[in-house]
Amino acid sequence: MDTSIKSLIDKANEIILGKDEQIRLALSCLFARGHLLIEDLPGMGKTTLAHLLASLMGLNFNRIQFTSDLLPSDIIGAAVFNQDSGSFSFHPGPIFTQVILADEINRASPKAQSALLEAMEERQVSTEGQTRELPEPFFVIATQNPAHHIGTFPLPESQYDRFMMCIELGYPSRQAERRILTGRDRSIMLQTLQACISPEQVLDYQARVPQVHVAEPLLDYLQDLIDFSRSDRIDGPGLSPRGSLALLRCAQSWAFLDGRDAVIPEDIQAILPAVVNHRLRHHDDLGTTQTHAIAQLLIESVAIP
Amino acid sequence: MIKAKLSDSITPAKMLWILLCEAAVILPHVPHMRIWVSLICGLIAGWGYLIVIRKWRHPGKLIRLALVVISCVAVAYSYDTLVGRDAGVALLVIMLSLKLLEIKTHRDVILFVFLGYFLVVTNFLFSQSMGMAVYMLFACVGLTSTLVMLSRHDKGLHAVSNIRVAGTLILQAMPLMLILFILFPRLPGPLWLMPEDKNRATSGLSNTMSPGEISSLIRSDAVAFRVKFNDRAPSASQLYWRGPVLTHFDGRTWHSRSLPIQNRPERIQHSGARISYTITLEPHYKRWLFALEMPVKIPAGSFIDADYSLMANKDVSNLIQYVVGSHTRYRIGNELQRLQRRFNLVLPPTLNPRTRAWADSLAQRFSSKRERIEHVLTQFRQQPFSYTLNPPLLGRNSVDDFLFNTRSGFCEHYAGSFVYLMRLLDIPARVVLGYQGGEYNELGDYLIVRQSDAHAWAEVWLADEGWVRIDPTSAVSPERVETGIDAALPERLSSGGLVRSVNPLIRNLVLYWDSLNYRWHRWVLGYDAGRQRNFLQRLGIDSDDWQDIAITIIVTLGTLVLAISLWMNLHNRERQKDSIARLYQVFCQRLARIGFQREAYEGPRDFASRVSQQRHDLRQDIELITRFYLQLRYGRNPPEQLFSQFRNRIRLFKPRKIKRSITP
Numbered sequence: 001m002d003t004s005i006k007s008l009i010d011k012a013n014e015i016i017l018g019k020d021e022q023i024r025l026a027l028s029c030l031f032a033r034g035h036l037l038i039e040d041l042p043g044m045g046k047t048t049l050a051h052l053l054a055s056l057m058g059l060n061f062n063r064i065q066f067t068s069d070l071l072p073s074d075i076i077g078a079a080v081f082n083q084d085s086g087s088f089s090f091h092p093g094p095i096f097t098q099v100i101l102a103d104e105i106n107r108a109s110p111k112a113q114s115a116l117l118e119a120m121e122e123r124q125v126s127t128e129g130q131t132r133e134l135p136e137p138f139f140v141i142a143t144q145n146p147a148h149h150i151g152t153f154p155l156p157e158s159q160y161d162r163f164m165m166c167i168e169l170g171y172p173s174r175q176a177e178r179r180i181l182t183g184r185d186r187s188i189m190l191q192t193l194q195a196c197i198s199p200e201q202v203l204d205y206q207a208r209v210p211q212v213h214v215a216e217p218l219l220d221y222l223q224d225l226i227d228f229s230r231s232d233r234i235d236g237p238g239l240s241p242r243g244s245l246a247l248l249r250c251a252q253s254w255a256f257l258d259g260r261d262a263v264i265p266e267d268i269q270a271i272l273p274a275v276v277n278h279r280l281r282h283h284d285d286l287g288t289t290q291t292h293a294i295a296q297l298l299i300e301s302v303a304i305p
Numbered sequence: 306m307i308k309a310k311l312s313d314s315i316t317p318a319k320m321l322w323i324l325l326c327e328a329a330v331i332l333p334h335v336p337h338m339r340i341w342v343s344l345i346c347g348l349i350a351g352w353g354y355l356i357v358i359r360k361w362r363h364p365g366k367l368i369r370l371a372l373v374v375i376s377c378v379a380v381a382y383s384y385d386t387l388v389g390r391d392a393g394v395a396l397l398v399i400m401l402s403l404k405l406l407e408i409k410t411h412r413d414v415i416l417f418v419f420l421g422y423f424l425v426v427t428n429f430l431f432s433q434s435m436g437m438a439v440y441m442l443f444a445c446v447g448l449t450s451t452l453v454m455l456s457r458h459d460k461g462l463h464a465v466s467n468i469r470v471a472g473t474l475i476l477q478a479m480p481l482m483l484i485l486f487i488l489f490p491r492l493p494g495p496l497w498l499m500p501e502d503k504n505r506a507t508s509g510l511s512n513t514m515s516p517g518e519i520s521s522l523i524r525s526d527a528v529a530f531r532v533k534f535n536d537r538a539p540s541a542s543q544l545y546w547r548g549p550v551l552t553h554f555d556g557r558t559w560h561s562r563s564l565p566i567q568n569r570p571e572r573i574q575h576s577g578a579r580i581s582y583t584i585t586l587e588p589h590y591k592r593w594l595f596a597l598e599m600p601v602k603i604p605a606g607s608f609i610d611a612d613y614s615l616m617a618n619k620d621v622s623n624l625i626q627y628v629v630g631s632h633t634r635y636r637i638g639n640e641l642q643r644l645q646r647r648f649n650l651v652l653p654p655t656l657n658p659r660t661r662a663w664a665d666s667l668a669q670r671f672s673s674k675r676e677r678i679e680h681v682l683t684q685f686r687q688q689p690f691s692y693t694l695n696p697p698l699l700g701r702n703s704v705d706d707f708l709f710n711t712r713s714g715f716c717e718h719y720a721g722s723f724v725y726l727m728r729l730l731d732i733p734a735r736v737v738l739g740y741q742g743g744e745y746n747e748l749g750d751y752l753i754v755r756q757s758d759a760h761a762w763a764e765v766w767l768a769d770e771g772w773v774r775i776d777p778t779s780a781v782s783p784e785r786v787e788t789g790i791d792a793a794l795p796e797r798l799s800s801g802g803l804v805r806s807v808n809p810l811i812r813n814l815v816l817y818w819d820s821l822n823y824r825w826h827r828w829v830l831g832y833d834a835g836r837q838r839n840f841l842q843r844l845g846i847d848s849d850d851w852q853d854i855a856i857t858i859i860v861t862l863g864t865l866v867l868a869i870s871l872w873m874n875l876h877n878r879e880r881q882k883d884s885i886a887r888l889y890q891v892f893c894q895r896l897a898r899i900g901f902q903r904e905a906y907e908g909p910r911d912f913a914s915r916v917s918q919q920r921h922d923l924r925q926d927i928e929l930i931t932r933f934y935l936q937l938r939y940g941r942n943p944p945e946q947l948f949s950q951f952r953n954r955i956r957l958f959k960p961r962k963i964k965r966s967i968t969p
Contacts (some may be wrong), residue, residue: 039579140625213940215939215940217939218936218939261940262935262936262941264908264909264910264935264939265939266908266909266910269906293909297904300904301906302906303905304905304906304907304908304909
């Protein structure tokens with residue numbers, strides 16, 4: 001295994017305490033060229049995680065706070081009239097960066113949301129008849145408050161599919177909380193943090209993830225899972241092909257982070273909740289229900305061939 | 306002495322199998338061995354079996370030596386020799402049986418099996434038929450299955466699966482065999498040529514003819530030769546296959562007495578279209594080659610003798626193939642030398658007075674030779690002569706007896722008495738032996754000529770025409786020549802040979818079988834140095850250049866071995882994949898027995914760590930097996946030897962429940 005990945009994870013664990021699994025999930029999502037949605041209450045360390053990942057990999061980092069009056073041009077940028085040259089010139093918005101934290105994405109209007117989501121998908125921005133490439137790697141970490149919070153525009157299901165993973169951070173353990181309370185200020189620690197890997201390495205890892213070996217029996221297992229999600233034992237629509245591809249890539253990425261060159265069933269089981277829960281979530285009047293249970297049901301219902 | 310290891314011991318079941326193999330190997334030799342040899346083999350086999358089941362002592366060195374000496378003496382006494390085909394094989398068979406008495410370990414069995422292989426090969430010295438080849442193949446499978454049995458670790462016999470493995474092995478060896486068969490340089494002579502045994506019984510024409518000789522031959526349905534015509538076959542009445550020519554009569558028997566000169570084919574004047582054909586001749590241990598009258602284009606290694614018979618340079622002691630071109634319209638013997646004339650007129654004096662008297666009266670009545678011939682043939686036609694397979698016996702004056710008393714006979718009677726008459730009438734004449742007609746096999750588009758088609762006819766010399774063929778039999782029984790022996794002799798049919806059965810199904814089966822045999826002869830047994838050269842030339846290989854041949858053999862064999870190993874590798878991989886999952890199942894079952902049930906959805910690594918947490922003593926094994934399993938089942942190109950390591954680990958993995966010690 002690449003020692004730099006190990007040190008990367010170790011470093012991250014020093015700052016965000018007791019969240020090893022979430023850090024790994026976030027990293028596998030990044031290396032699988034996906035975007036990450038963090039769904040949790042305010043103040044749980046979402047921003048810290050995003051900032052941390054950017055710093056550790058030496059990537060540029062921007063943060064956009066989504067509000068109800070946010071406009072697409074606030075994200076993408078706008079053409080501004082330059083009086084010296086007498087012409088319009090484009091002022092790139094905060095999206096032109098490598099890691100972008102879209103904070104409280106469900107507070108903005110659907111119009112602003114879709115501007116971001118389109119950029120995520122296309123990895124480019126088109127304004128005033130011009131297409132501008134976004135930098136590589138490009139990684140969006142969006143956070144949102146649980147849907148039942150007041151003043152939110154919940155993302156439509158189709159938009160959820162664009163996030164490869166959706167994770168929750170959750171409360172820290174008692175031990176971890178004690179260390180947060182007694183330790184140094186996390187924001188200062190973040191500022192003095194040295195990058196562990198370079199952006200080039202990130203691109204290299206992203207290229208290597210799809211080459212992780214997936215054996216026939218494992219593909220069988222993957223497809224059994226997908227078939228089960230589409231069967232009538234699960235309410236609502238099943239996983240889309242994009243979803244199954246996301247499953248595969250994340251599993252490869254997870255195995256890669258673990259230093260292996262082949263995927264094993266545990267890899268799929270490990271990333272399954274994060275990949276499928278937000279896709280199979282089925283909304284009732286009150287918001288979401290039993291998201292964890294779906295992934296758990298999938299895992300426990302499908303035998304490993 | 307080293308005591309045999311337990312796994313190395315010969316169980317009664319194994320011994321029985323070995324005996325069965327021995328029986329299979331010896332069986333085809335039984336018909337041509339002396340009876341006592343087979344009996345001795347049976348006795349020794351019984352003894353060997355008793356040694357194993359009753360745990361008798363193996364015979365000591367002295368006894369074995371005595372047995373060997375006795376059997377050598379017995380063979381030498383019974384066969385008059387120790388060498389040669391028959392005696393040698395008998396000796397080998399006895400030695401193979403004696404080996405049974407000293408089988409103690411697997412090593413002995415292996416030696417036994419290799420001896421057995423050799424004995425199987427010796428069958429080719431007796432018969433090279435297709436059936437024998439197939440039988441030998443099965444015998445080889447049986448012997449090989451014995452080897453398979455020995456290499457198994459367990460004690461069981463598993464006859465069926467052993468045979469299956471052996472059969473697979475032999476099948477896999479087939480392409481190799483084919484390549485060597487096609488490419489390996491042929492010896493110029495036949496492969497199975499042996500110094501001839503003198504007392505070999507042969508069937509077929511001989512170079513003498515006495516009453517009853519051909520009619521005994523005619524009862525045989527054995528194939529004399531097969532003919533493949535290049536174009537259309539000539540009509541039945543022209544199918545005279547010329548064999549030996551008999552000129553000398555001693556009063557009872559006609560003998561061949563050819564002058565030691567050779568005729569050149571150019572001396573045969575001919576007209577009309579040439580008939581080209583290939584003859585596959587069964588060995589008859591004589592020198593003549595049969596050909597349609599008259600052969601003009603003759604094969605290499607043959608010549609035409611003074612009597613216009615086609616002769617090989619040496620005896621036909623194995624199946625041969627040759628191409629001949631003949632003309633049915635021909636003229637031979639423009640002039641007759643004095644010596645030849647005398648040869649073809651001489652008769653023993655005094656015998657057959659009535660015939661002589663009749664000949665004298667004919668000579669006075671007809672001056673022209675043509676008229677004399679015609680008159681004799683008319684007599685044959687008009688007098689109550691009959692054509693029969695069972696003629697009555699003839700006395701001392703056989704020609705008199707036949708012409709005036711019995712008047713029923715077979716072709717040899719007619720040809721013999723006709724030539725006798727001609728000579729009395731001062732016309733040089735002789736008897737020609739050969740075959741007439743043949744049976745057309747539509748399935749293989751060739752003609753089968755059997756011993757039953759044997760025939761004798763006459764040749765007379767006329768000054769302006771040379772030697773002219775006259776078939777007196779056709780005067781008596783035209784059907785014989787027009788439609789064949791069965792039409793002329795209905796009694797042959799009722800005597801019930803399968804070959805000429807009227808039942809169309811049986812007839813077709815017989816013909817089909819014959820055409821299979823014909824192909825076997827043509828393509829397998831007839832694949833000699835010449836054919837090999839032709840075949841290789843078509844492939845662009847110069848068979849005279851041994852380097853070329855060697856390179857071809859090496860390259861083809863190399864390619865073949867490579868292809869097979871690649872295929873086996875793939876095949877094994879496939880099979881291994883199945884067995885990986887199965888072996889892991891075994892592993893899980895063993896853990897379930899001690900209380901660790903793996904959930905269907907539980908990943909191998911999760912399962913391993915769950916069990917390891919509770920059973921630290923098993924941790925190492927479980928982790929190793931799980932690591933192997935993951936690598937084999939999900940890994941990229943697992944190393945070759947990993948599978949066997951995995952298998953061994955699982956075999957050795959036998960966890961036990963921990964007995965709960967009662968702790969206070």
